[in-house]
Amino acid sequence: MKLKLNKHWSRHFKDSSLIRKIRFIILTVSVLLLSLILLLTFFIYQSAIRSREVARGQRAAYNAASSLDTSVSNIIDRFIAICGSQKFTQxxxxxxxxxxxxxxITNSLQTELNDLSNCSYLVSSALIISADLAHSYAPYRVPLRLAAADQFSHAELADTSGVTLLSSRTNPFYTSMAALPLVIPVNLSNGFAEISVGDASPIAYVVLYLDQTKLLTSLDLTSNGSDAYQYDLITTDGHYLTAVDQSAQIDGKLDQEVLNRLKVSQQQAQVGSAQIQGQTAVLYMPLEIGHASLLIHIARQSFMDFLGSARYSLLLAAGILLLIILAISLFMRRYVTDPLKHLVRIVAQIKEGRYHKKQPARSRDEVGQLLDAINSMNDTIQEQMRQIKREEAAKYRTELKLLTEQINPHFLYNTLEEIQSEVVRQDAAAAGNMIQYLAEYLRIGLSSGADLIPITSELRHASAYVNIMNQRFGQSILFMYKIDPELRDQLILKTILQPLIENAIRHGMGIDAPGMQVSVPTIEVDFKRGDNQTILVAVIDNGSGFDASQLEQSLSAALPAEGQHVGLNNVYRRLITFYGQDHIKMRFNSIPYYQNRVSLEIQTGSHNAG
Structure with missing residues (x-):
């Protein structure tokens, strides 16, 4: 009974609609993933990772703040040792x-400026500026590229009291370097120079430029270079001095809630903490010198790195999830993607003309119904294609026959009239020759209804036409031809030379067009083998010539006017009808009374012409 129910359910699911299958699969995957996510979230938040990570961050904050305080304190001690002399006071x-x-003054301060520039590995350069920012005293070893007024404002320096760290800016000596100015206001009291504190107006400012990159690197080293921590320096009112991690910034200032906690932590002299943007923790520690505090951003990834024993649970859950997804994937492939791929293969076979045996539908869902429709559509398409081929073949034969028949009647009537005249004149020899030429002309032209004849037969047909024209009009046109030996038995569309030769005789040798008489009128036909199964044909005469552009226009005319190279147009249309327009090229070149050339390039590979 159970086996029967399973078979019934399997058959029911197979025949159900495709959208129901997809919905069922999506619902199953969603429920499984949601359950797994809830389980993992509950497990992680029940662990002690968060508090342990924050505790480590607090230790890192103490270490970094102590290191920075020590470095700045050493710099101040070196400043006092260097600038505590009577000379500096003077x-x-x-x-x-x-x-x-x-x-x-600059020359006298060189020793002090150089010593200050080398007082710590954090200090990249030193500068002394007057209180009004109008004068700067810099060491000679490196040129000063930015004036003091371009770096500081009067309001900014007026707010300094004692040793103050200002926000990051371009180093005036090394413009590609970001530096933190450590400003020390200097005043005179009781004949000695001292650090100005409070509201007293300083006489000058000693500025030590701390290399921001080295400073932040030194802070990273206190946490063993861990990527989990990123450091910033801020002022007591929350403005950023450095800007490495912008995640907690709003227009360069901490959020008000974080700022309030910072002030409380400064008052209590302990590390303050706050959560910003989800899982990211921000810790901060006030510094003893410089009116600044240290910020540490603990990245979200650091929590995952220290999950400890939970990693095995996560791996187990991931393995289970992978097995579930694999099972679902196999299920989808069998009932969804495989039937669709089967349809795609059938459509590809239809497209390539290889679908000869119908594939029956395996189910009655949308895929099965679509396969039935494709089979029916393919039958209709094949029948329509057969009908189109039959109609195209009939149309092709009719059009080619009509174009061929357009050549003969007018010429035939005139020739018969000429024979009649010779009989009346009792010129039996001339009449006999004309009849012989005409018989040769008609025998080859008709060719028992064939469209293709050997090139040698085409040349005999053209020669018969020249002989008839010579006798009709009393001409002595010399007809010559050359042919590659390999082309002698090559089949070609019949009667294509006669209209070209007729055009040369009538329009170039004084029959239908006036012109200078040619002493030895000559027509030459040349057949050569080109590349890629191409036949090159040239009809050359030494008549009065032609207008090449006019002949090119006649090729594209649907129905040329009477006397406007109808035969030439007819030949071109027959050629493109038989061989295809992309496989026929006709060119014209005329040098009157020397060489007038009509060139044909026929790609016989486009048609079984031999």
Whole structure:
């Protein structure tokens, strides 16, 4: 009974609509994935990974802040040692009294400036500027490329009190380097130079440019270069001094909630924390020097890296999920994709003309119904194609016959009239020759109804026509031909030379067109083998010539006017009808009374012409 039910259900599912199959599969996959996601989410949030990662981040924050405080403190100690001399005090006094003595003061400060530039690996360069930003005193070893007024504003420097770290900007000595200016305001008190603190107006500012790249790299090293942590420096009011991770920024400033926690943490001298944008944790630590705080962004990936024993559970869940997806994929392939691929193969066979045996439908769903429709459509298409081929063959034979018959009547009547005249004149020899020429002309032209004749027969047909025209009009046209030996038995569409020769005689040798008499009128026909089963035909005469552009226009005319190269148009239409328009090329070139050439290029490979 159970086996019977399974067979019944399988048959029912196979015959159900394709959309129902797809919906069932999607629903199954969605339920399984949702259940798995809920299970994994519950497991992860029940673990202690989050708190453990934040604790590690706090230790990293303490280490990084301590390292940075130590580095800045060492820089300040070196500053005091370098600038705590009587000489430096005197130079500060000169800046106060006459800052315009820029060259002299700069020259005297070279030792101090060079020592300051080398006081720490974080310091890339040093600069002393007057309080009004009008004068700068820089070391000679590197040229100053940016003026102080282009780097600082009066308001920005006025807000400094004691040693202050300003936001990142271009290093005025190395413009490709980003630097953090460590500004030390200097004043005179009791005959000594001192760091200005509070509201006292400084005489000058000593600016030490900290290499931002080295500074951030040194912070990374405190956490062993872990990619899980990214560091930023901010001011006490939340503005960014560096901008490595922009995820927590709003117009270059921390969100107000984060800023409030930062202030609380500064007051309590501990690491503050906040969650920003989902799983990303932000930790911050106030610095002792520079009126700045340190921010650490803990990336989401770091939580996954420390899941510990949960990795095995995840691998197990992933394996189960993979097996489920594999089973569903096999199910979809058997009942959805394989039938569709079968239809695609059938359609491809129909397209290539290889579908000869009908494939019966395996089910009664939409795929089976579509296969029945394709079979029916293929039968209809094949019958229509056979009908079209029959109609095209009949149309082709009719058109070719009509074009061939257009050549003969007018010429035949005139020739018979000429024979009659010779009989009346009792010129038996002339009449006999004309009858012989005409018989040869008609025998080859009719060819028992065949469309193709050997090239040698075509040449005899053209020769008979020239002989008839010579006798009718009292001409002495010399007819010559050349043919490649391999083309002697080559079949070609019949009676294509006669209209071309007729055009040369009537329009170039004074029969229908006036012109200078040619002493030795000559017509030459040349047959050569070209490339790729191509036959090259040339009809050459030494008559009065023709207008090549006019002849080219006559080829494209649907019905040329009387006397406008009707025969030439007829030959071209017959050729393209038989061989195809892409396989026929006709060219014209005329040098009157020397060489007038009509060239034909026939690609016989397009038609079984031999």
């Amino acid at each position: 130079l500060v006094g000169q800046i106060q009294q006459d800052p315009a003595q820029e060259s002299s």
